Every structure is written in C-alpha cells, then in structure tokens.
Amino acid sequence: MMGEDRKVAALREAVEIYSPTGREDEMAKYLLELLSGMGEAPFIDGAGNVVAIKGSGPPILWLHAHMDTVPGFMDVALDGDRLIGRGASDDKAPLMAMAFAFLESHVERGTLVLAAVVQEEGESLGTSFLVSSESAPRPSFIIVGEPTGIDRVVTKYRGSVRLRIAVETRGGHASNPDFASNAILIAMKAYGGVSAALGVGRRYEDYLATPTMINCGTAGNVIPSRCELVVDVRIPPGKSCKELLQALSGLEPRLGVYISAGKCVDPVEVDVANPASRAIARSIIAALGRKPVPARKWGTSDMNELYALTANMVAYGPGDGSLSHSGVEYVSIRDYLASIRVYRRAVEELLS
Numbered sequence: 001m002m003g004e005d006r007k008v009a010a011l012r013e014a015v016e017i018y019s020p021t022g023r024e025d026e027m028a029k030y031l032l033e034l035l036s037g038m039g040e041a042p043f044i045d046g047a048g049n050v051v052a053i054k055g056s057g058p059p060i061l062w063l064h065a066h067m068d069t070v071p072g073f074m075d076v077a078l079d080g081d082r083l084i085g086r087g088a089s090d091d092k093a094p095l096m097a098m099a100f101a102f103l104e105s106h107v108e109r110g111t112l113v114l115a116a117v118v119q120e121e122g123e124s125l126g127t128s129f130l131v132s133s134e135s136a137p138r139p140s141f142i143i144v145g146e147p148t149g150i151d152r153v154v155t156k157y158r159g160s161v162r163l164r165i166a167v168e169t170r171g172g173h174a175s176n177p178d179f180a181s182n183a184i185l186i187a188m189k190a191y192g193g194v195s196a197a198l199g200v201g202r203r204y205e206d207y208l209a210t211p212t213m214i215n216c217g218t219a220g221n222v223i224p225s226r227c228e229l230v231v232d233v234r235i236p237p238g239k240s241c242k243e244l245l246q247a248l249s250g251l252e253p254r255l256g257v258y259i260s261a262g263k264c265v266d267p268v269e270v271d272v273a274n275p276a277s278r279a280i281a282r283s284i285i286a287a288l289g290r291k292p293v294p295a296r297k298w299g300t301s302d303m304n305e306l307y308a309l310t311a312n313m314v315a316y317g318p319g320d321g322s323l324s325h326s327g328v329e330y331v332s333i334r335d336y337l338a339s340i341r342v343y344r345r346a347v348e349e350l351l352s
Contacts, residue, residue, distance in 0.1 A: 065145030066120030089319025094145030147319025171225025
C-alpha cells in the first residue's frame with residue numbers, strides 16, 4: 001500500500017497536468033503509468049478513457065471519475081491542508097482517490113472497474129462511449145467521483161442544455177437612435193423571452209438560464225449587426241428536455257433571431273436507499289465516524305448519462321462543489337485521504 005505522502009504527491013502531480021476538455025492525453029498517460037507501475041493492466045478505449053479492471057463476473061462495480069477540467073490556468077500550491085489548483089476538487093481529487101482505492105482493494109468476488117473518462121466538462125463523450133460500447137463490463141453498481149463534500153451522499157442532479165441565440169440585423173452608425181436594429185439589445189431581449197418562457201427562478205425546482213458567452217460588435221462607433229449569446233440552462237428534476245424544447249417552441253418568431261439548442265441532458269434522481277448509496281453512507285460512518293448527509297447538486301454530471309446503465313448509483317467525493325470552475329478552487333488534503341478509505345470500504349461491501 002502506498003504511503004500518504006506519495007498519495008498527496010500523486011494528487012499534486014495530477015493537478016499540475018493541464019487537462020481541459022479535449023486535451024486529456026497527458027493525464028491519461030500519467031494514470032496509465034501509475035496503474036501499470038502498481039501491477040495493473042489499464043488500457044485506453046476508443047474514446048480516450050483510461051479503463052482498468054480487477055476480478056471477473058458479477059456483481060460489477062464501476063468507480064467512475066473524469067480526467068478533464070474546465071479551461072484556465074491556476075498556479076498549483078499547497079497551503080497547509082489545502083491543495084490549490086485548477087481541477088483540484090473537480091475532478092482530480094475524486095479521480096486520484098478512486099485510483100488508489102482501486103489499487104488497494106482486494107476483490108473477493110465480482111468485478112471492479114476504474115473508469116477515468118474524457119470530456120465530462122463538455123458533452124460527456126467519454127461516458128457516452130462507455131454507455132454505448134462494450135469496452136467495460138456492464139455495471140451492477142456505479143460510484144461517481146464528484147466533489148460532493150466528505151460526508152455528503154448525492155443522488156440527484158439537474159439536467160442541462162446550452163442555447164445559442166444568434167441575431168442578424170442591418171446595423172448602422174452608433175449616432176443613429178434606431179435601437180431596434182441593435183443586435184446586442186435584441187439578443188438580450190431574446191434572452192428575456194427565453195427566461196420568461198421557462199419560468200426561470202432561483203429555487204432548485206426552477207429552470208436556471210445563465211448567459212455565459214457573448215460575441216457582438218466590430219467597432220466602438222458601429223451598431224452591431226450580428227450578435228451571438230450562449231445561455232447555459234439547468235433543468236430541475238420533474239422537468240425534461242422534451243418539456244424545455246416545447247416551451248421554447250412557443251416563443252414568438254422574430255425576424256433575424258435564431259435560437260438553437262445543443263445536446264440536452266435530462267435531470268437524474270435515484271433512490272437514496274439504493275445499494276451503492278447505502279454502501280457509501282455506511283462507509284462514511286465506519287471510516288470517518290460521521291453521519292452521512294443526503295444531498296443534491298445544482299449542476300449536471302456524468303451520473304445523468306450513466307442512468308441509462310443502472311439506477312444503483314451514487315455520487316461522492318472530496319471537494320467543495322461550490323468552488324468548482326472558480327479561481328479559488330482547492331481540495332482539503334485531509335478529506336482527499338479520508339475519501340480513499342470511504343471508497344475502499346464501499347468496494348469491500350459491494351464486492352465481498
């Protein structure tokens with residue numbers, strides 16, 4: 001068994017590898033070398049995922065986490081108990097904790113699969129490949145490595161879709177008071193229409209529509225004739241992609257305004273008492289001496305895609321999800337090391 005200092009060093013090395021969505025090759029190579037050096041036989045599948053398998057036959061447990069991060073460099077630093085850096089909590093700490101739990105677990109029966117996937121922060125292409133292919137045996141249970149907090153058991157995620165609002169007008173001179181031809185104002189008005197159609201609100205049960213990117217204008221004294229606005233929409237449990245698209249189809253058409261939707265992912269909710277969730281909850285009690293807390297996430301994860309394989313799953317891992325994608329992202333070293341024990345005990349329960 002590898003010592004704690006080496007596990008911390010390995011996490012830092014992983015965080016120092018810049019692996020935004022679509023550029024996970026170096027991280028995949030690092031994992032391959034780590035697992036191979038400990039006597040395992042990992043491989044890279046057709047999507048670029050790193051997969052390692054122990055044991056054979058049912059039941060089959062997947063430890064599933066992602067290698068990619070959102071773009072943006074951060075200096076990596078160890079400040080007391082905090083490891084700071086892009087991807088420190090989302091998702092390098094859960095990923096590396098799962099890797100060490102995989103290495104340290106003795107499989108008495110069944111099969112243990114470690115799946116380190118690509119493009120979770122994009123369109124979940126790595127997980128979609130696993131779901132549709134036979135590159136790994138079909139799971140009986142799945143533990144999804146995500147920054148939930150060390151004592152939180154997550155069984156609910158919202159869905160998501162990205163909308164593109166494109167506007168084309170005649171434009172003109174900035175001194176012209178014809179606001180009706182200003183593509184920026186029209187795009188924002190279209191955003192308001194989308195928000196009203198969905199009944200956007202601040203509650204977990206409401207749709208959320210967040211403008212995330214805007215590209216408009218050519219010069220400071222020209223009314224822009226083109227504008228593109230990207231809106232990230234989150235879909236609450238109880239709603240669906242079908243309902244969202246139906247609501248948008250009711251918008252009044254407007255000349256020069258085009259609204260299109262990318263890949264839409266439905267929300268997911270599984271029974272908090274399913275076997276994977278119970279195993280993590282009992283592991284938190286046994287390994288940490290703490291009471292597990294049922295929780296839900298405001299975002300979307302690969303758990304939404306994995307629901308096609310089984311409802312026996314749970315999301316769990318070290319890290320504060322509210323800091324994900326931010327400029328102050330970090331993970332507690334203490335929680336990272338503790339999560340390895342939690343994962344390992346859950347494996348023992350499900351495959352003993």
